[in-house]
Amino acid sequence: MLSEQSVPVVRATLPAVGAAIGDITELFYRKLFEAHPELLRDLFNRGNQANGEQQKALAGSIAAFAGMLLERPDARPDAMLSRIAHKHASLGVTSDQYKIVHRHLFAAIAEVLGDAVTPEVAAAWDEVYWLMANALIAVEARLYEEAGVAEGQIWRRMEIVERREESPDAVSFVLRPADDRPVRPFRPGQYVSVQSELPDGSRQIRQYSLSSAPGRSDRRITVKRVQAGGQPDGEVSSWLHATANEGDVLTVSEPFGDLALADGDGPLLLASAGIGVTPMLAMLDHLAATGSRRPVTVVHADRTPADHAHRREQAELAAALPGARLHLWYEEPGDEAPRASAGRVDIDSLDLPDGLTVYLCGPVPFMRAVRGDLLRRGVPAADIHYEVFGPDLWLGQR
Incomplete structure (x- = not known):
């Protein structure tokens, strides 16, 4: 005060x-x-x-x-x-x-x-x-x-035990501790930082959501190559795509992040766009692993089905949940996704239950539009949670 x-x-x-x-x-x-x-x-x-x-x-x-x-x-x-x-x-x-x-x-x-x-x-x-x-x-x-660490002492070495291409611009890395210390539990939706030593000697840090459920001895992150048009491409994402392979060791932080799935049995809306699918995958994976019967509305938007990282996995996880329904929007659906809608996400077309808790992740314009639509439909602002990849420009204050 x-x-x-x-x-x-x-x-x-x-x-x-x-x-x-x-x-x-x-x-x-x-x-x-x-x-x-x-x-x-x-x-x-x-x-x-x-x-x-x-x-x-x-x-x-x-x-x-x-x-x-x-x-x-x-x-x-x-x-x-x-x-x-x-x-x-x-x-x-x-x-x-x-x-x-x-x-x-x-x-x-x-x-x-x-x-x-x-x-x-x-x-x-x-x-x-x-x-x-x-x-x-x-x-x-x-x-x-x-x-369980001293102030600032968050880093540990983790080995890449699997690398998998998820889309033309997204690759996932399965990480396992390079020492004998166990990984600590995390909450679905949280992220880790990766500290990358670049050719000029700098150690640049970026955050990546954990894209699978807690409870395993390893962790998975999914990295989208940042291509910025007229601006320089993402130096860390480009470096990881070009050089990080199985057997390499990365410097990775403990998990953090306040976009974390809360316990309960109330209805959920998990809405994502682009690489924002990653924290939602961890939430869906956790719900499936725990046998949840919560009503879950899953929404994802992308440019094309081919650009949709983890597309098959997201569909399989949603299908494994008896209370889940998956809704997809693509700018160009094509023949690969005949059941998907074309264009931008239309929240008004969804049958949303009362008492909804919402988790959003994706580009800021997408989250701002979805959040605004939800507020107009009467969803309380306190029940809409979001994650920003990059500096937070105070979406929640607008």
Whole structure:
């Protein structure tokens, strides 16, 4: 909760800070990486830095958090904090790094806003920052404790025991510990980070959903090759596709992620597009393995049936669940999927039961459209959960 003296200051300056936040975050990252080039080389996603997505995510988180402090002073935005904390834990972020961020962020604020940053304004926004930072540090400490590791010590070596092409642009890797330590349980829908040493010596990190159920001695991830059109292709996904083979050893994190299937017997909607199918596969696999009879509506959208990674597996898992129904949409269904619908997902065409819990994963435009349709149909926002591959641009705040 913000102090009484800071509330009016933050309320009065939030429009100015919000208007300048893009310039502030751009300058912040420049200062940060000049002082700590190892963070860009080995921690931050260089692709998201280059295209500006990380700057937008940081700006969105600060503005969203400050707005929530003003609008709901007695509540803590746990959903937002949880998503950020899980991502930080999956990267091995440590509490001392928040002091580094604070120093360069406030230097950027002072430089961009100039004389408008009076001591009173600086103190109020300092309070906003540390309210958010200390809440994240506390959540991350709990996540590390639950993982049974010291702060930031999330990494282990895992051997690729199987590589399988799932579509022209997606390949799955089955991973097994390269040491004698057992894998810890995870919740269906969670992800791991993979730290890849690239030819230039950098150790870039990316997150990949675990695409099979918990309870096995190995783990499976599915990697889609990122082809960005006019932008550089994904350097880690391209590297894994080109070089990672059976017998190779990868550096992989413990599982994290707050898009995790909750226990219960209520109806579910699992909606995905593209490679967003991967956490849904883990959920379906878990439901099938546990003999669940929950009503499950499975929705997937893709460009063509050939582009649909794990298409046969998803259909088989849905067929194994007595309460499941699979609905497919393809931009170009062709003759390969005669029962699929053409075009974009039409939520209004589905018979959805009351008391629905929803899990979404896929490109942000897809999730925003589906979420909006569900809200219009009366599904409470609190019951719609989503995962973003990449920086979170605060879908849930729109």
